[in-house]
Amino acid sequence: MTTDGTVLEADAPLDLRLSEAELDATTEHLTSFLRDVVDDAGAEGAVLGLSGGIDSTTVAYLAVEALGAENVHGLVMPSVANTEDNMSDAEWVAQELEIEYDVVEIQPIAETFFDTFPEAADDRTAAGNVYVRIRAVLNYFVANHENKVVLGTGNRSEALTGYFTKYGDQAVDCNPIGNLYKQQVRQLASALGVPDALVTKTPSAEMWAGQTDEEEMGLDYDTLDAVLALHVDGPLSTAATVRHLDVTEAQVERVVELYEKSAHKRAMPPAPEPLHR
Ligand SMILES: Nc1ncnc2c1ncn2[C@@H]1O[C@H](COP(=O)(O)OP(=O)(O)OC[C@H]2O[C@@H]([n+]3cccc(C(=O)O)c3)[C@H](O)[C@@H]2O)[C@@H](O)[C@H]1O
Ligand SMILES: Nc1ncnc2c1ncn2[C@@H]1O[C@H](COP(=O)(O)OP(=O)(O)OP(=O)(O)O)[C@@H](O)[C@H]1O
Numbered sequence: 001m002t003t004d005g006t007v008l009e010a011d012a013p014l015d016l017r018l019s020e021a022e023l024d025a026t027t028e029h030l031t032s033f034l035r036d037v038v039d040d041a042g043a044e045g046a047v048l049g050l051s052g053g054i055d056s057t058t059v060a061y062l063a064v065e066a067l068g069a070e071n072v073h074g075l076v077m078p079s080v081a082n083t084e085d086n087m088s089d090a091e092w093v094a095q096e097l098e099i100e101y102d103v104v105e106i107q108p109i110a111e112t113f114f115d116t117f118p119e120a121a122d123d124r125t126a127a128g129n130v131y132v133r134i135r136a137v138l139n140y141f142v143a144n145h146e147n148k149v150v151l152g153t154g155n156r157s158e159a160l161t162g163y164f165t166k167y168g169d170q171a172v173d174c175n176p177i178g179n180l181y182k183q184q185v186r187q188l189a190s191a192l193g194v195p196d197a198l199v200t201k202t203p204s205a206e207m208w209a210g211q212t213d214e215e216e217m218g219l220d221y222d223t224l225d226a227v228l229a230l231h232v233d234g235p236l237s238t239a240a241t242v243r244h245l246d247v248t249e250a251q252v253e254r255v256v257e258l259y260e261k262s263a264h265k266r267a268m269p270p271a272p273e274p275l276h277r
């Protein structure tokens with residue numbers, strides 16, 4: 001099956017691209033979703049972290065379309081791992097959309113954590129996750145105070161591979177682009193009018209200097225998305241996926257490994273069955 005439910009012909013090329021009509025329908029669907037989330041929460045708008053990356057930029061554009069600029073609050077939260085270019089792009093997005101935004105330097109906050117466990121501060125993943133979780137705390141600080149919801153920016157490619165920080169960037173109230181593969185987010189961004197320079201930027205969590213998603217995962221997003229769509233979300237076996245796409249068995253196995261190892265991130269924390277009711 002393909003993402004629209006039709007059966008994939010054995011030799012048909014996989015095309016995750018959305019048509020113009022599908023992009024229009026997607027925008028309508030996601031903005032309506034955002035309005036429902038805010039209304040159902042009895043909230044007065046939404047807050048989100050702005051990184052200058054394509055996921056948060058796309059969600060910011062959608063949120064403004066759905067809720068109005070006056071009801072969206074952006075937080076730009078630099079650490080030493082962020083490039084100036086990304087932080088100035090994040091500010092550009094807020095200014096372009098005419099939303100309220102604050103720049104909150106999180107390095108001093110992170111340093112208090114690092115001082116507590118200096119040995120962990122040298123572990124780049126552990127330390128990087130501290131930045132990510134500090135941003136979650138700040139998002140909720142503002143959301144609580146302003147009666148807003150926190151918007152997630154995770155996409156389907158990240159969700160299925162567990163490429164996010166547990167209770168960090170995943171600690172949100174909703175995920176408007178959570179069912180779009182990364183390449184579809186880029187397409188939607190273009191349709192919403194996001195400048196090409198932001199759409200084509202190399203994706204990075206910026207948990208440490210020089211980090212890139214594709215290098216860390218060991219796969220480029222187009223390959224990852226295709227394997228996810230055909231094999232993890234779709235019906236094709238490993239062998240059929242290898243035949244269908246220009247990928248190796250090892251690449252398919254890598255995607256499956258990321259998916260299986262991250263199952264705990266997509267589930268509620270388990271508790272033992274009750275012994276006595
Ligand atoms: N089987 C299991 N059952 C229950 N819990 C399990 C578990 N295995 C690990 N855990 C728990 O999960 C923790 C590890 O998960 P976590 O804390 O998330 O840490 P971890 O997955 O090691 O690191 C986060 C990953 O997401 C990437 N990331 C993060 C943030 C943003 C972005 C981005 O694209 O912008 C990417 C980051 O580059 C890194 O690769 C363990 O310390 C343990 O507490
Ligand atoms: N320095 C930052 N300031 C504010 N929010 C941030 C910052 N870094 C990350 N975030 C938040 O964490 C989210 C997850 O980061 P992620 O890198 O996956 O998305 P992105 O930067 O929007 O897009 P890309 O994956 O293409 O880099 C961001 O979308 C944003 O909401």
Ligand SMILES: [Mg+2]
Binds near residue numbers: 051
């Ligand atoms: Mg990023």
